[in-house]
Amino acid sequence: MARTKDFDENEVLNKAIAIFWHKGYNGTSMQDLVDGLGISRSSLYDTYGDKHTLFIKALESYQSVGSAKICTIINNSGPAKERIKKLLELIAGELLGDQKHKGCFMVNAEVEVAPHDPEVSKMVCQNDQQVEEALYQVIKKGQESGEIANRQDARALARFTFNTVKGIRVTAKSITDKTVFDDIIKLALATLD
Numbered sequence: 458m459a460r461t462k463d464f465d466e467n468e469v470l471n472k473a474i475a476i477f478w479h480k481g482y483n484g485t486s487m488q489d490l491v492d493g494l495g496i497s498r499s500s501l502y503d504t505y506g507d508k509h510t511l512f513i514k515a516l517e518s519y520q521s522v523g524s525a526k527i528c529t530i531i532n533n534s535g536p537a538k539e540r541i542k543k544l545l546e547l548i549a550g551e552l553l554g555d556q557k558h559k560g561c562f563m564v565n566a567e568v569e570v571a572p573h574d575p576e577v578s579k580m581v582c583q584n585d586q587q588v589e590e591a592l593y594q595v596i597k598k599g600q601e602s603g604e605i606a607n608r609q610d611a612r613a614l615a616r617f618t619f620n621t622v623k624g625i626r627v628t629a630k631s632i633t634d635k636t637v638f639d640d641i642i643k644l645a646l647a648t649l650d
Contacts, residue, residue: 473515478562531591537599549638552629561626605649621645
């Protein structure tokens with residue numbers, strides 16, 4: 458008869474996200490995970506297999522929550538530029554509120570792990586495509602309504618805006634001056650005029 462788990466897998470996954478996010482994939486040892494997750498080494502292996510599998514599950518969980526939040530803002534009703542502004546302000550605000558300056562877990566994984574791990578690379582690419590597509594749709598609708606200028610291709614504007622999102626996420630790891638991010642957001646929105 459299979460033994461029931463005496464821990465909440467979602468809680469453990471959230472703890473794993475925090476550990477990997479703080480220490481990075483390569484900086485996290487199995488002992489760090491055992492200590493930080495509050496489960497035995499055997500439970501860790503029985504439930505997740507190995508460190509890589511746990512990392513993938515943690516990244517999937519983070520991506521699911523993060524993409525849903527982004528897409529909710531982007532797909533909301535209201536003026537297109539206002540939705541993009543809210544998204545950029547939300548991202549900058551969350552990052553500036555993080556006293557540990559961890560940046561974005563997905564971007565961190567993209568920089569540290571994706572170049573050497575096809576599975577993580579695929580996840581990052583799929584995430585990027587999903588967010589870019591959401592931005593493209595709102596920009597395209599904004600152009601069709603006349604709210605956003607048609608001087609630039611909607612796809613190019615979506616890619617630029619998404620690159621700005623990533624740039625904000627990286628910059629926030631070392632810069633905490635809100636005026637820097639206000640300037641970035643203001644200029645990014647000006648590309649839509």
